[in-house]
Amino acid sequence: AQSVTQLDSQVPVFEEAPVELRCNYSSSVSVYLFWYVQYPNQGLQLLLKYLSGSTLVESINGFEAEFNKSQTSFHLRKPSVHISDTAEYFCAVIREGGKLIFGQGTELSVKP
């Protein structure tokens, strides 16, 4: 069975500081990996995804994540965060033909 572990439930950080949200998964087969974001009082939306090819994927708002097969990780990073990045971030995994499974979420709180 596949599972997803987000190692930090809350990450407080000051504006313009770098941030890393950690995600590890377990699966015995190849998977697709995702980061979803949920802004306050809004629905879930896809931030970025890894399907195949380059292990480094980027979003349009400056986030990036790197697929590391040997460490079974897909950590999310941003070199300089903004107040508007305050949200809950969910890591998710799916194997071909399988179902989408989410981690517990990480609440990113950016302070001025």
Next chain:
Amino acid sequence: GAGVSQSPSNKVTEKGKDVELRCDPISGHTALYWYRQSLGQGLEFLIYFQGNSAPDKSGLPSDRFSAERTGGSVSTLTIQRTQQEDSAVYLCASSGRLNTEAFFGQGTRLTVV
């Protein structure tokens, strides 16, 4: 429609009553998911439909929960004899056959009083 539509957006019900939550997926999407989001609990998988295959019901918390998908499109999640612990936001998502991206609805906030 352009996106996944869920109704109602809010539902308040009395303990012991049955409720039905509806999900209209994106047209043509073969996969449909239901999740439950409780405060501080993350996204709990409930059930997964994929095309004409038997649904994966492994996440349903009890036999009070059931879901169906008619004609491979609209889905209804039914909770019988609601309990206070059923209070949560119920999210529906759909994706294409290759499951490379799931699109979420805005959710139904269920409150059991």
